[in-house]
Amino acid sequence: MPSLSRRQFVSSIGAAAAGAALSSKAFAQAASAPATRANATATAARRRPNVIVIFTDDMDFAELGCYGGKVLTPHMDSLALDGMLLTRGYVSSAVCTPSRYNVVTGQYAWRAPNLKRTTKPGSWPLISWNPRVQQGDQTLARMLQAAGYRTGMVGKWHLGAKPLQKLPENPRPDDPEVQRIVRENYATAVANVKLAGFDYADAVYNQNAEGMPLPAEWVVHNQDWVTAKALEFVEQSKDQPFFLYYAPTIPHSPGSMESLTSDPRITTAGLLDKPLEVQPSREDVLKRTRAAGVDDRDAFLTWLDDGVGAIFKKLEELRLADNTLILFVSDNANIAKYTCYEGGAHVPFMARWPGRIRPGSRCDQLVCNLDVAPTVLDACGIPTPKDAVFDGRSILPLLEGRKPSIERDHLLLEVAYTHGIVTEGWKYIAVRFPPEIQAKIESGELPERPSQEGKKESHYGTERNYPGYYDRDQLYDLRKDPSEQHNLASEPKYKAKLEEMKALLRKEAATLPYPFGEFKS
Numbered sequence: 382m383p384s385l386s387r388r389q390f391v392s393s394i395g396a397a398a399a400g401a402a403l404s405s406k407a408f409a410q411a412a413s414a415p416a417t418r419a420n421a422t423a424t425a426a427r428r429r430p431n432v433i434v435i436f437t438d439d440m441d442f443a444e445l446g447c448y449g450g451k452v453l454t455p456h457m458d459s460l461a462l463d464g465m466l467l468t469r470g471y472v473s474s475a476v477c478t479p480s481r482y483n484v485v486t487g488q489y490a491w492r493a494p495n496l497k498r499t500t501k502p503g504s505w506p507l508i509s510w511n512p513r514v515q516q517g518d519q520t521l522a523r524m525l526q527a528a529g530y531r532t533g534m535v536g537k538w539h540l541g542a543k544p545l546q547k548l549p550e551n552p553r554p555d556d557p558e559v560q561r562i563v564r565e566n567y568a569t570a571v572a573n574v575k576l577a578g579f580d581y582a583d584a585v586y587n588q589n590a591e592g593m594p595l596p597a598e599w600v601v602h603n604q605d606w607v608t609a610k611a612l613e614f615v616e617q618s619k620d621q622p623f624f625l626y627y628a629p630t631i632p633h634s635p636g637s638m639e640s641l642t643s644d645p646r647i648t649t650a651g652l653l654d655k656p657l658e659v660q661p662s663r664e665d666v667l668k669r670t671r672a673a674g675v676d677d678r679d680a681f682l683t684w685l686d687d688g689v690g691a692i693f694k695k696l697e698e699l700r701l702a703d704n705t706l707i708l709f710v711s712d713n714a715n716i717a718k719y720t721c722y723e724g725g726a727h728v729p730f731m732a733r734w735p736g737r738i739r740p741g742s743r744c745d746q747l748v749c750n751l752d753v754a755p756t757v758l759d760a761c762g763i764p765t766p767k768d769a770v771f772d773g774r775s776i777l778p779l780l781e782g783r784k785p786s787i788e789r790d791h792l793l794l795e796v797a798y799t800h801g802i803v804t805e806g807w808k809y810i811a812v813r814f815p816p817e818i819q820a821k822i823e824s825g826e827l828p829e830r831p832s833q834e835g836k837k838e839s840h841y842g843t844e845r846n847y848p849g850y851y852d853r854d855q856l857y858d859l860r861k862d863p864s865e866q867h868n869l870a871s872e873p874k875y876k877a878k879l880e881e882m883k884a885l886l887r888k889e890a891a892t893l894p895y896p897f898g899e900f901k902s
Contacts (some may be wrong), residue, residue, distance in 0.1 A: 429530075429622040430734070431705040432757050435689065436484055436626065437729075438477070438537055438633040439718065440711035444682050445729055453673050453683045456690035460709050460731040465742040465780055470730025471803065472750045473772075474508050474796045475713040475720060477589070477633075478539045480750060482512040484710070485540065485577060485626070486519050487754030487771040489795065491893065494518065504815035505895045507834060508796045509719070514577045515542040519769055521754040523578030525624045528763045533581035533614035534574050536607050536628035539588045541573035548594040559596060560651055566594060567650040579626070581617070584610035586630055586649050599647050602630050602640040602681065605657040606648050608688035612659055612695050619699045624757070627692070629685050632715075637681040641666060660687040706734040706760050710750050717843050720833060721794040721801030721810045722865050724846070734760070738780050747789050747803070752776045793889040797834040800897060802885045808865065809882030810855040813898030856882065 442448040447458040447466060460466075472480045479490030490496070493512035500506040514520060522532040545566040552559040567585070574582035584607045587593060590600045611627050618625075641663045645656035661669075666687065670680040696702040709731040717724030730748060732738055737760075751773030758765055759775035778785040794801035794810075798818070801810045814822065818835040821827045830851035832839035844850035849857075849868030856870040856879050869875040883900075890900040 428704070429761050431618075431623050431625075431701055432525075432761065433625045433627055433692070433705060433707045434484065434753060434757070435707065435709045436481070436536075436628045437685070437709075437711045438628070438630055439713060439715040440632055440729055441714045441716060442729060444632055444679065447731075448729060451675065452679050453670050453675050454686040456686045456693060457709065457731075459693075460707060460733045461741075463735070463740050464707070464731060464733030464738045465744055467730040467732070467744045467746075467748050467779075469745055469747045470710065470728050470749070471726050471747065471792055471794065472710070472713055472728055473726075473792070473794060475725035475728075475794070476509065476718050476796055477537075477712055478510040479508050479512050479796065480712040481537075481539050481628070482514065483750045483773075484712075484753045485514060485521060487521060487751060487769075487773055488519065489751070489772045489793075491795065491895070492770070492772070497894065500895060501815070501817065503896065504817060505798070505813075505893075505897050507798060509834065510539075512540065513542045514540040514573075516576050518577070520577045521757060522624065522626070524754075524758060524763065524766060524769065525761070526578050526580065527766075528761065529622065530761070531581070531618045531621050531623045532579045532626075533611075533618065533623065534577075534579045534626040534628070535582070535584045535610045535614065536626075537586045537588070537630045537633075538570065538574050538628070539586075540577070541570060541587050542576060543569050543573055545569055545587060545594055548596075552594075552596045554596045554598055554652075563595065563599075563649070563651050570649070581614050583613070584648070589633060590630065590635060590649070593649060595649065598643075599649075601635055601643040601647055602684075603645070603648050604629065604631060604640075604681070604684045604688050605645060605659055605663075606653070608691050609657045609659045611688070611692055615692065615695050615699070615701075619701065622761070629688065631681050631685040637678050637684075641680060641684060660691045703735045706732070706737070706757070708732050708753055708756070710753065712750075717841075717846065719796055719840050720843050720847075720850075721796060721799050721803075721808070722843070722847060723808070723859070723863060724865075725796075725843075726794050726801070726803070732780050734780070739782055742782060744779050746776075746779055747792050747805070748776050748779065749773055749792050756780070791885050793886075797832075799833050800886060800890070800900075802882050802889070803859075804882070804885075806858065806860045807878065807882060808855075808857040808859055809870075809879070809886065810857075811883075811886060811898060811900070812851075812853050812855075813900075854879070 443450040446454045447461040473483050474480050474490045482490050490508050490512045495513045496506045526532050546562050570585045570587035571582045646653040666684045670683050711728040713725050714728050755771045755775040759777045791802050791804045798814050799812050812833050849855045854870040855868045857865040887900045890897050
């Protein structure tokens with residue numbers, strides 16, 4: 382993703398934290414529409430609802446028109462017009478893998494069995510690209526499977542238990558040995574997904590395209606392929622309740638033009654026999670975006686939007702739209718991913734369910750990607766299994782405009798070696814290194830102020846946009862300072878607020894199976 386100027390960074394985060402979204406006029410028009418459609422009740426009575434979770438990759442608020450972005454995304458925007466826009470949506474761990482673990486399992490990343498095995502006694506885990514989903518782990522798909530749902534996944538997985546084979550140096554796409562390894566790696570990627578309880582898995586990217594063993598020419602997006610397989614799953618599942626985890630690879634890198642102008646037959650499984658025609662052509666994408674004055678770097682957002690539109694059209698054709706709950710979340714925002722800052726953890730979040738969610742509605746309550754799994758079970762009328770552990774809660778009452786039985790006043794964030802607490806108007810971030818990292822700092826092996834993941838340099842250069850990045854304790858007034866430029870932790874007049882936020886973190890830390898600084902010994 383292209384880097385933002387500081388001016389763009391501050392204005393975009395400020396608008397997002399303020400809940401910038403559809404204009405009040407647009408919301409009023411949408412809210413005046415009927416809350417139900419004629420056949421919604423009859424359809425719901427016939428069978429349990431279908432569920433589609435759209436989990437985009439590295440999406441910022443400015444990359445959706447409904448949040449004020451200068452982009453062309455009418456189908457994704459329609460989720461806000463026809464359903465609910467949630468302005469305080471967060472991900473617990475703001476980087477690809479743990480965020481996906483949050484959604485697929487409903488649990489904090491630290492619960493991943495492989496992290497428990499590899500964390501040293503007396504230390505705490507680095508929350509990064511390390512959680513894995515293995516045979517027998519708790520997953521939403523497996524719970525839905527047990528309740529009679531057909532489950533499917535397309536797109537980016539990034540939770541694979543089985544590693545992929547390496548390619549020879551300087552691999553050529555026409556090399557039969559390279560083609561064999563690519564095919565076998567794809568079979569492994571599909572098997573990784575099915576381990577998590579998915580009946581159907583196709584158009585799978587085991588991880589980011591750049592990180593996969595592929596010839597350089599094949600490191601591109603193929604949104605048409607992801608769309609085609611999503612449509613295939615919906616068509617195959619039309620006669621029974623289904624759950625689709627739709628995880629497109631856009632808008633993560635590689636960039637827009639590299640993919641839109643690439644060979645449309647390229648996939649992570651090898652070359653297709655011919656290009657797919659399941660959504661408007663790539664040439665048509667560029668024609669429309671350029672006519673609308675959209676920067677070429679953002680054209681692939683429209684390509685993604687066309688794919689979402691094709692799924693919506695298929696639901697309408699099969700008369701399934703009225704009985705389908707759609708949840709839309711990004712795995713992290715891109716401005717400050719791999720941190721607890723708003724530019725990484727605060728993400729687009731929308732929901733649509735005709736007859737159950739009022740069109741044009743808006744929610745300003747704290748919600749989290751950990752809430753996806755319990756909300757889906759609740760919406761489907763499936764009791765939570767006795768041995769299941771959810772770290773989120775069902776937000777179905779919020780989606781339906783009802784008051785929840787217990788109101789949430791804060792969320793726990795965790796990524797790298799940081800934990801954060803976010804409330805209605807405040808953010809506290811604690812940077813604490815485990816003993817082995819702290820020892821390296823004190824010996825001079827690492828700089829006095831290493832990055833939040835305990836390295837000499839931060840992974841994404843985030844410190845350039847956040848003056849308090851290296852501070853051990855950070856306190857931000859999100860109402861006055863939504864872009865988190867002024868750390869108030871050392872100011873005497875905010876001492877009481879700082880202690881209040883620390884107390885919330887101590888409360889959350891008490892549930893952790895490992896220590897964390899002074900918050901849990």
